[in-house]
Amino acid sequence: MAPRRAGRSRQVCLCLLMAGLASIYCGMHVYPQARSGSGKHQMRVFVTLSTMFLMCLLRTAYKLPGTVPQSFKAGESRGELPVHTREAKKTGDVRKCKWCGTLKPDRCHHCRACGACILKMDHHCPWIRSCVGFYNYKYFLQVLLYATTLCIFMSWTMGKSTMRLMSGSAPLWLKAVMCFGEVLLILLSIALALFASFHLRCVYHGQTTLEFCEKLRRSTRPWNPDMYNLGPWQNFKAVFGPNPLLWLIPFGRPEGDGLSFPGCVHEEHASQAAKVDGGISSKVGLLSPVRRRPPANKDVLCSDQM
Numbered sequence: 001m002a003p004r005r006a007g008r009s010r011q012v013c014l015c016l017l018m019a020g021l022a023s024i025y026c027g028m029h030v031y032p033q034a035r036s037g038s039g040k041h042q043m044r045v046f047v048t049l050s051t052m053f054l055m056c057l058l059r060t061a062y063k064l065p066g067t068v069p070q071s072f073k074a075g076e077s078r079g080e081l082p083v084h085t086r087e088a089k090k091t092g093d094v095r096k097c098k099w100c101g102t103l104k105p106d107r108c109h110h111c112r113a114c115g116a117c118i119l120k121m122d123h124h125c126p127w128i129r130s131c132v133g134f135y136n137y138k139y140f141l142q143v144l145l146y147a148t149t150l151c152i153f154m155s156w157t158m159g160k161s162t163m164r165l166m167s168g169s170a171p172l173w174l175k176a177v178m179c180f181g182e183v184l185l186i187l188l189s190i191a192l193a194l195f196a197s198f199h200l201r202c203v204y205h206g207q208t209t210l211e212f213c214e215k216l217r218r219s220t221r222p223w224n225p226d227m228y229n230l231g232p233w234q235n236f237k238a239v240f241g242p243n244p245l246l247w248l249i250p251f252g253r254p255e256g257d258g259l260s261f262p263g264c265v266h267e268e269h270a271s272q273a274a275k276v277d278g279g280i281s282s283k284v285g286l287l288s289p290v291r292r293r294p295p296a297n298k299d300v301l302c303s304d305q306m
């Protein structure tokens with residue numbers, strides 16, 4: 001099922017914001033000093049970062065995050081999944097989406113906004129009107145990294161021009177526009193840096209945003225937060241792909257198929273958690289080292305909320 005897309009207001013705001021900041025930067029900072037060496041150098045860096053940012057943004061928006069294949073619907077009639085899973089219902093049954101009526105592989109969650117089950121769902125992003133999941137998470141991270149770098153570069157290089165303009169005899173409206181752009185860039189730099197740091201931390205620990213939130217909610221219960229943690233290097237390869245030379249390029253694909261995932265590096269912890277939790281016998285958890293009991297009336301990794 002193709003994800004449903006709705007609402008354009010945020011996209012319009014995003015386009016206006018990007019166009020406005022680029023106009024202020026180019027028109028009031030780069031253009032006045034275009035003849036100088038530093039002006040040309042800054043323009044080249046700005047164009048390069050902007051191009052990469054836009055390419056990654058388009059890839060994130062138009063690359064589908066990945067949905068459950070038809071074979072999972074067919075498997076429903078036989079009561080089994082075509083792949084092995086470690087996540088299951090409390091009863092030990094296969095997780096099933098009550099909206100789509102399809103069986104759900106590990107890390108798959110239903111997005112109400114998109115109207116589909118998304119593979120390795122991270123979150124639904126209203127700015128691109130699509131989910132961020134298995135196939136476009138790499139591009140989403142690249143958007144954050146390039147946007148953060150671009151905002152820091154613009155605010156840093158435009159700082160001197162802003163100070164010079166504010167201390168000069170320029171018209172008041174010109175000072176207000178320049179000051180507005182500079183403050184906005186600084187605030188965006190801070191917000192984007194924090195957001196990017198959070199997502200890099202999630203990648204480092206082999207978690208999605210949903211799994212991070214689930215970990216917080218289960219802080220008082222037996223829970224293995226490293227269920228999919230393969231170690232930092234393998235975790236980054238799982239998201240950005242096997243070739244590090246392509247990690248900053250908006251091409252290539254992550255490792256795997258988004259339907260099954262290798263085990264964690266903390267098998268001992270998982271075994272202990274399974275002992276504490278009593279363990280369950282899932283119909284499909286044949287390869288899973290983890291046998292743990294989910295909370296009452298919910299799937300192991302809930303969702304169906306976003």
Ligand SMILES: [Zn+2]
Nearest residue numbers: 097100110117
């Ligand atoms: Zn669904």
Ligand SMILES: [Zn+2]
Nearest residue numbers: 111114124131
């Ligand atoms: Zn969605």
